[in-house]
Amino acid sequence: MKPLVAKQAMGRKVQGQALVARDGFSARYDLNRIDGTFSRPTHKLAGQSYKGRILVLDTVKGGVASAWMLREMASRGVVPLALVFNSVNPIIAQGAAFGDITLIAGFEGDITAQIPHGATVEIDPATRTVRVVE
């Protein structure tokens, strides 16, 4: 599979297991940040752990709290390894910059349909690419 090229990226090169859903993301609305799971009952990843995973989701929802929360989550080691979106809002970019989390967004086609749930993927912000390793 050819690497998927994004329009926007920041952070470090990482490799990890993907948690994929055609759903939104908000650290305040969707997560139990204490135990590291998706807690909104209606979220497609409800009950699943996000710790150390690469989240592949549609877009960013909700408020501004994620700008602080990603760093706070990172300080406790209960944080996603990286974030992959079809589209982002400023908050998630600000939060990723503040929390030093790898973020990549803006692909040809729907990224949540191109990466299999559970696949191992590699993200390289320098080349703005996502590659399915296995």
Added chain:
Amino acid sequence: MKLNDIERAMLAGEHGPAVKSAMEHQVRVGEFFDAADLVPVTQAHIMADTESLGEAGVHWVESLAKDDPGARVRVPTIMDPRGTDFAKASVLNQPRWAVDLERRAVAAFERLGILMTDTCINYQTIQAPALGESVAFGDTGVVIYSNSVCGARSNFEGGPSALAAGLTGRTPRYGFHLDARRQATLRIRAEWTPVTLNDWGALGAVVGRLAGNYWAVPVVEGLGRVPKSDELKHFGAAMASFGSSALFHLAGITPEAVRLEDVGGARLPVAHRVGEKEVRALQNAYAGEKEVDVVVFSAPQLSLYELRQLAALCDGRRFVKPLLAITSPQVKPDADRFGLTGKIEKAGGHVLSGMCFYQSYAREIAEANGWKRLATNSTKMVNILGGYGYVPLLATMEQCVEAAEKGRLP
């Protein structure tokens, strides 16, 4: 990103380490969004409750102030609601550690010269921005109201970015600072005009869901009257919450859409028609139960007029369930002077100020007080509280007051 001489000096550390750190953050975010340069801002507004910051965030702000004792914001920089009302923390049964963390955060922000206004309705209470004024506002409700109703220019500025803007007096020029981004992308016809505040909130939520992402700009036509400030407040806050939206236009009402064609709306097909049926469907999704544990009016903080309406409804009643009405520190003294607080509290309710319910350790106070079924007229709040383990119930202000009196919604 192009920087001028002053900005390059900031980046080089010539204005101190706090400003250097702020400028580095702004360059990182600006380059991510391909910003051409920085735009001067006149005001900043910081969302920074300690549930969001955590120990790590508070420590970071303390370090900023400690490591650079001369660091001060260079434009008026104000504060979103805190995570408690210090005078009423016992009413909420908040954990001691949370209140202590709040005190540390307040002290650190004050050292940076931030005005602790503790409000998310600054456009009603502090200073509304003017048409075309570039600002750096946090709190999605503040941004969408300022952009749409006032015609100001702001992106969603999360706490670290709003603080950076306060320290540098600038923000990266992208998104809703650009003329092109402010044009409508989605045309919606309203076939029904809301009546109550939660109707306006629910309509905002429906429009937000249809818009679907931050960069979509809905223009809504067909409303039967000009909404009042509180109605626009609920409409915008819910739209921002459900859709991550930061800007809307109301044809013939909001300042940039005097005519539909002013925002490019005339060239768009009507993509959706929204009537009472769609609004009621959204409200019914938050009407699962009748029994309630707590009634909350918050998100956004209540204006003086909302408190006046609430006080009239509370007058002469006796509540069997807690009722919390949350306002800003600017409104509270007037509510006290005019006897509004007295009427609400005589019925057994509580008027709190300077906080917001969902930013005040909602999970911890739910466990401490046995609160699960929460009735409110805030469409924004019902969208948020599901993730905190509540069963949020959306109703009118009148129905919520009745629920506090009888223990169940009518």
